[in-house]
Amino acid sequence: MEKTSQLTNQLEHTLGDAASATPDRIRRAPKVLLHDHLDGGLRPETIIELAQAVGYDNLPETDPKRLAAWFRDAADAPAKEGGAGLVRYLETFTHTCAVMQTRDALYRVAAECAEDLAADGVVYAEIRYAPEQHLEAGLTLEEVVEAVNEGFREGERRALAAGHRIRVGALLTAMRHAARSQEIAELANRYRDLGVVGFDIAGAEAGFPPTRHLDAFEYLKRENNHFTIHAGEAFGLPSIWQAIQWCGADRLGHGVRLIDDIHVSQDGSVKLGRLASYVRDKRIPLEMCPTSNLQTGAADSYHEHPIGLLRRLHFRVTVNTDNRLMSGTTLSQEFGYLVDAFGYTLDDLLWFTVNAMKSAFIPFDERLAMINDVIKPGYAELKAEWLFRPATGQPGVASGSAAERD
Ligand SMILES: O=c1[nH]cnc2c1ncn2[C@H]1C[C@H](O)[C@@H](CO)O1
Numbered sequence: 001m002e003k004t005s006q007l008t009n010q011l012e013h014t015l016g017d018a019a020s021a022t023p024d025r026i027r028r029a030p031k032v033l034l035h036d037h038l039d040g041g042l043r044p045e046t047i048i049e050l051a052q053a054v055g056y057d058n059l060p061e062t063d064p065k066r067l068a069a070w071f072r073d074a075a076d077a078p079a080k081e082g083g084a085g086l087v088r089y090l091e092t093f094t095h096t097c098a099v100m101q102t103r104d105a106l107y108r109v110a111a112e113c114a115e116d117l118a119a120d121g122v123v124y125a126e127i128r129y130a131p132e133q134h135l136e137a138g139l140t141l142e143e144v145v146e147a148v149n150e151g152f153r154e155g156e157r158r159a160l161a162a163g164h165r166i167r168v169g170a171l172l173t174a175m176r177h178a179a180r181s182q183e184i185a186e187l188a189n190r191y192r193d194l195g196v197v198g199f200d201i202a203g204a205e206a207g208f209p210p211t212r213h214l215d216a217f218e219y220l221k222r223e224n225n226h227f228t229i230h231a232g233e234a235f236g237l238p239s240i241w242q243a244i245q246w247c248g249a250d251r252l253g254h255g256v257r258l259i260d261d262i263h264v265s266q267d268g269s270v271k272l273g274r275l276a277s278y279v280r281d282k283r284i285p286l287e288m289c290p291t292s293n294l295q296t297g298a299a300d301s302y303h304e305h306p307i308g309l310l311r312r313l314h315f316r317v318t319v320n321t322d323n324r325l326m327s328g329t330t331l332s333q334e335f336g337y338l339v340d341a342f343g344y345t346l347d348d349l350l351w352f353t354v355n356a357m358k359s360a361f362i363p364f365d366e367r368l369a370m371i372n373d374v375i376k377p378g379y380a381e382l383k384a385e386w387l388f389r390p391a392t393g394q395p396g397v398a399s400g401s402a403a404e405r406d
Pocket residue numbers: 037038039040086090093097128129130133173202203204230233292322323
């Protein structure tokens with residue numbers, strides 16, 4: 001009896017160890033990224049080179065390391081100061097957009113984005129940007145979209161040559177303070193199946209409710225197209241409610257404030273309000289971006305980030321980067337922070353990843369093939385690594401455990 005429990009403990013230990021999410025395993029695990037801004041993920045070296053090429057001399061730093069630190073610090077500042085978080089955070093994009101005004105620059109940034117994500121183990125990504133912010137040097141909206149799409153294709157090819165497979169789709173964003181959403185929605189529709197997979201609105205949330213862009217959303221619905229909406233980041237439940245019930249968003253960008261509609265009692269029992277229930281019942285995906293939320297003040301720490309509770313309650317949570325440059329992060333790092341905060345294992349990471357792939361805007365059969373033929377086998381392989389560890393010469397934990405299980 002005692003021997004049995006000893007072996008059971010060993011078995012649990014071995015399988016627990018097999019599923020542990022070390023930084024190296026997180027990086028090698030196949031990952032899916034649904035919320036990442038093209039203009040928030042440039043390489044610092046590239047910004048400096050592009051600025052020189054176009055004569056932009058307003059960069060705060062001209063050394064790549066110092067420039068990277070500047071972006072991170074500038075994006076951190078809002079939360080530290082407790083000010084108008086998101087608005088200050090968004091000011092940093094002036095510099096990245098300034099160097100993304102030519103065909104070559106957009107092509108390069110998009111290619112490098114795909115390469116960087118692939119090197120981090122991302123196998124599928126939807127990358128968003130606002131075409132209307134790249135017209136200053138005379139490009140048309142169509143030229144912007146084509147340059148970015150071609151850049152993504154080039155990045156996919158380079159990644160493949162380096163031994164990584166990645167597929168990248170574009171989401172076209174309209175800025176919520178501006179008035180071009182209908183035009184951008186039509187653009188997204190025109191380039192559908194040509195590299196663009198959906199639409200989004202972004203920018204300052206307070207004062208710019210999603211219903212300002214209702215025409216664009218209704219148009220996209222009539223066209224059977226897909227869209228996500230940044231909501232519940234800097235503004236609370238009304239923004240989420242409008243995004244879903246008025247605009248019909250397929251997914252929510254961030255959605256952290258949904259927590260305001262969930263009541264946890266002292267005894268640990270949980271009661272969902274009507275909106276939170278609806279989001280969970282309808283399996284509406286939440287594109288959560290932990291570090292970005294800390295920077296804009298939408299969450300106070302990784303430990304307290306609503307993702308912990310929402311995952312426990314089986315909301316359809318996904319993990320994302322938002323802006324890799326401003327947050328000094330990668331998708332692997334975001335998962336690493338959550339592993340440290342919540343003790344997640346590879347099984348949790350697989351759950352988040354399958355959630356994300358199910359929520360992607362590409363056709364169902366392609367999502368399914370990604371899950372069954374790329375993601376699940378990738379995690380299974382990582383979890384099986386212990387089987388091939390060199391023998392230690394100690395009595396075998398593995399053989400005892402396997403025998404016990406049979
Ligand atoms: O987290 C965000 N919330 C709202 N807007 C954002 C966020 N991250 C980036 N943006 C804005 C700034 C970019 O210039 C724009 C398009 O990518 O989207």
